[in-house]
Amino acid sequence: xxxxxxxxxxxxxxxxxxxxxxxxxxxxxxxxxxxxxxxxxxxxxxxxxxxxxxxxxxxxxxxxxxxxxxxxxxxxxxxxxxxxxxxxxxxxxxxxxxxxxxxxxxxxxxxxxxxxxxxxxxxxxxxxxxxxxxxxxxxxxxxxxxxxxxxxxxxxxxxxxxxxxxxxxxxxxxxxxxxxxxxxxxxxxxxxxxxxxxxxxxxxxxxxxxxxxxxxxxxxxxxxxxxxxxxxxxxxxxxxxxxxxxxxxxxxxxxxxxxxxxxxxxxxxxxxxxxxxxxxxxxxxxxxxxxxxxxxxxxxxxxxxxxxxxxxxxxxxxxxxxxxxxxxxxxxxxxxxxxxxxxxxxxxxxxxxxxxxxxxxxxxxxxxxxxxxxxxxxxxxxxxxxxxxxxxxxxxxxxxxxxxxxxxxxxxxxxxxxxxxxxxxxxxxxxxxxxxxxxxxxxxxxxxxxxxxxxxxxxxxxxxxxxxxxxxxxxxxxxxxxxxxxxxxxxxxxxxxxxxxxxxxxxxxxxxxxxxxxxxxxxxxxxxxxx
Amino acid sequence: xxxxxxxxxxxxxxxxxxxxxxxxxxxxxxxxxxxxxxxxxxxxxxxxxxxxxxxxxxxxxxxxxxxxxxxxxxxxxxxxxxxxxxxxxxxxxxxxxxxxxxxxxxxxxxxxxxxxxxxxxxxxxxxxxxxxxxxxxxxxxxxxxxxxxxxxxxxxxxxxxxxxxxxxxxxxxxxxxxxxxxxxxxxxxxxxxxxxxxxxxxxxxxxxxxxxxxxxxxxxxxxxxxxxxxxxxxxxxxxxxxxxxxxxxx
Numbered sequence: 001x002x003x004x005x006x007x008x009x010x011x012x013x014x015x016x017x018x019x020x021x022x023x024x025x026x027x028x029x030x031x032x033x034x035x036x037x038x039x040x041x042x043x044x045x046x047x048x049x050x051x052x053x054x055x056x057x058x059x060x061x062x063x064x065x066x067x068x069x070x071x072x073x074x075x076x077x078x079x080x081x082x083x084x085x086x087x088x089x090x091x092x093x094x095x096x097x098x099x100x101x102x103x104x105x106x107x108x109x110x111x112x113x114x115x116x117x118x119x120x121x122x123x124x125x126x127x128x129x130x131x132x133x134x135x136x137x138x139x140x141x142x143x144x145x146x147x148x149x150x151x152x153x154x155x156x157x158x159x160x161x162x163x164x165x166x167x168x169x170x171x172x173x174x175x176x177x178x179x180x181x182x183x184x185x186x187x188x189x190x191x192x193x194x195x196x197x198x199x200x201x202x203x204x205x206x207x208x209x210x211x212x213x214x215x216x217x218x219x220x221x222x223x224x225x226x227x228x229x230x231x232x233x234x235x236x237x238x239x240x241x242x243x244x245x246x247x248x249x250x251x252x253x254x255x256x257x258x259x260x261x262x263x264x265x266x267x268x269x270x271x272x273x274x275x276x277x278x279x280x281x282x283x284x285x286x287x288x289x290x291x292x293x294x295x296x297x298x299x300x301x302x303x304x305x306x307x308x309x310x311x312x313x314x315x316x317x318x319x320x321x322x323x324x325x326x327x328x329x330x331x332x333x334x335x336x337x338x339x340x341x342x343x344x345x346x347x348x349x350x351x352x353x354x355x356x357x358x359x360x361x362x363x364x365x366x367x368x369x370x371x372x373x374x375x376x377x378x379x380x381x382x383x384x385x386x387x388x389x390x391x392x393x394x395x396x397x398x399x400x401x402x403x404x405x406x407x408x409x410x411x412x413x414x415x416x417x418x419x420x421x422x423x424x425x426x427x428x429x430x431x432x433x434x435x436x437x438x439x440x441x442x443x444x445x446x447x448x449x450x451x452x453x454x455x456x457x458x459x460x461x462x463x464x465x466x467x468x469x470x471x472x473x474x475x476x477x478x479x480x481x482x483x484x485x486x487x488x489x490x491x492x493x494x495x496x497x498x499x500x501x502x503x504x505x506x507x508x509x510x511x512x513x514x515x516x517x518x519x520x521x522x523x524x525x526x527x528x529x530x531x
Numbered sequence: 532x533x534x535x536x537x538x539x540x541x542x543x544x545x546x547x548x549x550x551x552x553x554x555x556x557x558x559x560x561x562x563x564x565x566x567x568x569x570x571x572x573x574x575x576x577x578x579x580x581x582x583x584x585x586x587x588x589x590x591x592x593x594x595x596x597x598x599x600x601x602x603x604x605x606x607x608x609x610x611x612x613x614x615x616x617x618x619x620x621x622x623x624x625x626x627x628x629x630x631x632x633x634x635x636x637x638x639x640x641x642x643x644x645x646x647x648x649x650x651x652x653x654x655x656x657x658x659x660x661x662x663x664x665x666x667x668x669x670x671x672x673x674x675x676x677x678x679x680x681x682x683x684x685x686x687x688x689x690x691x692x693x694x695x696x697x698x699x700x701x702x703x704x705x706x707x708x709x710x711x712x713x714x715x716x717x718x719x720x721x722x723x724x725x726x727x728x729x730x731x732x733x734x735x736x737x738x739x740x741x742x743x744x745x746x747x748x749x750x751x752x753x754x755x756x757x758x759x760x761x762x763x764x765x766x767x768x769x770x771x772x773x774x775x776x777x778x779x780x781x
Contacts, residue, residue, distance in 0.1 A: 308649050309646060323625065327624045330665070400638060
């Protein structure tokens with residue numbers, strides 16, 4: 001072998017590992033859904049060059065936004081407002097960073113299947129763990145730096161020097177959130193086992209990510225006396241001389257107190273070291289455990305026979321419905337993602353239509369109708385994507401002697417039944433107060449569900465269930481149309497309940513235009529015979 | 532009795548490809564026959580099988596299954612066919628019993644027959660202890676066995692198998708081969724592709740060899756061997772390598 005082609009010096013082990021980690025982490029970020037090709041093969045995700053361009057565009061946009069936001073600080077001279085702002089920023093950053101760190105921990109320790117390879121190499125496991133944890137810190141820092149640093153850059157350039165404090169804040173918060181994420185992962189694995197921990201952590205991280213947003217929107221749906229009480233408590237907690245300790249810490253950090261920053265840095269590093277130390281044995285155990293948590297106990301022969309005796313009597317339609325519902329119901333991760341999506345959506349509807357009545361009613365009937373219609377439509381869209389586009393065995397169904405119409409109809413019924421049940425329950429809930437409101441809710445809800453079914457069958461882009469969260473990537477126009485649909489249906493129902501019939505009529509016509517345009521395409525899909 | 536499969540002048544081009552994936556292919560599988568379709572990687576075997584299974588529309592030519600024209604009466608033809616792809620496609624969140632239930636419902640298998648066959652196949656393939664366990668924890672071999680059970684529960688007249696023994700251990704491979712022999716013994720037909728030439732040599736009654744989408748040789752193993760230079764001692768591997776190494780006829 002020609003020695004000249006070999007590197008003169010071998011790269012240090014830590015550098016090799018760090019480079020490997022970084023490559024995998026970077027390639028995880030923002031890759032679109034993997035699509036199946038014509039032969040059922042999974043296509044490559046979008047290239048990294050496009051992602052880099054997207055990041056640069058985002059950075060430029062955030063610099064511009066930062067420049068505009070500098071009009072605000074004049075009002076921040078008030079100490080109390082500064083404190084509230086500092087606590088809010090810290091909390092907001094922490095919840096989001098913790099959420100991202102937890103998903104990174106799940107990806108790095110539970111989803112990537114490279115630990116077997118690395119642990120079988122002559123490398124100390126502790127080094128693998130440390131490098132992996134540090135890479136998570138770096139990934140979280142970089143992601144948030146993208147959003148926070150433009151503000152700091154603009155601040156420094158325009159002589160708002162105090163904003164330079166954001167530079168160390170991001171990595172320190174990333175260290176703390178990674179430490180907490182590692183500790184939480186350990187706790188989850190210990191309590192519920194490896195496989196359930198993965199799902200539990202994903203749900204938990206999404207909930208944490210949503211928590212700040214939900215709390216910030218709580219004013220829209222909580223009674224006035226509760227929100228007023230919370231505000232009073234916050235003002236009291238941040239008053240001079242009485243500030244609670246988290247407020248004091250946040251305020252000192254905001255003031256640029258060097259000792260506070262030093263203490264924060266030491267605490268962050270100590271937390272991180274403790275979390276890595278406590279994870280050192282567990283992380284090897286996790287890698288060694290198989291997918292199943294416990295050895296599966298074979299069922300008694302009688303149980304199998306009984307199950308076979310009671311099954312095998314369903315028609316095709318019922319069998320397909322059962323199959324679709326089982327696949328959804330047995331994926332807690334999917335259910336949590338769908339529920340979170342709805343959770344995010346609800347406050348938006350309340351913001352758009354929330355007229356708090358002084359008579360003690362918590363939200364107006366219009367907001368309720370809009371919220372329920374928006375939620376049922378979105379739920380139908382999500383489920384329709386899962387049933388129509390994310391079919392696990394397309395060849396099995398395509399090779400069956402059933403027409404595409406039968407298969408598609410069963411899938412769409414499976415997708416729209418749960419939202420329709422939700423709709424009926426909501427309508428029953430309000431029928432005594434107002435039968436007309438209940439009727440409006442039902443009509444617009446059913447229209448929203450039908451639109452979802454039409455759009456799903458008109459553009460069935462194949463994907464994998466695990467790509468549920470990334471299903472909109474690469475189908476921008478259709479995703480936009482779907483989003484717009486439910487906003488229109490929600491608005492049409494809200495305006496109808498408010499008695500603004502003309503506005504509702506116009507919105508209904510606009511909303512109907514899209515499914516009407518796609519209906520022929522959807523029907524062609526129904527008629528087509530797979531050959 | 533019509534042949535189980537008659538492929539005539541079959542052509543398939545993929546967009547962007549210069550040459551046809553399948554080029555004027557002709558062959559016949561008689562009722563109760565075990566036919567092996569061999570060829571090097573990229574020869575067009577899987578494309579041919581997917582067209583026969585009704586998953587891919589041919590550009591030209593015809594496919595007749597048990598006397599039914601696949602293009603004209605796709606649903607009727609699919610009723611008598613079972614296709615086992617090289618990559619076992621299962622529903623991870625379903626149990627084997629639920630998977631077999633779905634297949635029985637899709638192919639309208641009578642409940643009494645489906646129950647009896649499900650019990651038998653789960654037992655024979657050693658899947659009974661895992662019958663109520665979700666497929667997500669199954670090994671590749673177990674998945675392959677379940678897909679085979681799914682194909683056999685429909686009692687197809689023509690069983691199409693694309694690399695059916697991949698991932699199976701020796702015992703499971705023997706079980707699968709026995710099941711296929713029983714299927715042929717009961718009057719069913721099998722067409723399979725495999726790179727394990729030993730299996731084709733011992734199990735197939737006739738062998739077709741394709742290269743670049745064209746049938747370059749067909750016959751019993753003895754007939755193919757007689758065409759080669761290796762004499763009576765030649766294995767199918769020798770004959771196959773000799774055939775695919777020869778330049779394709781224009």
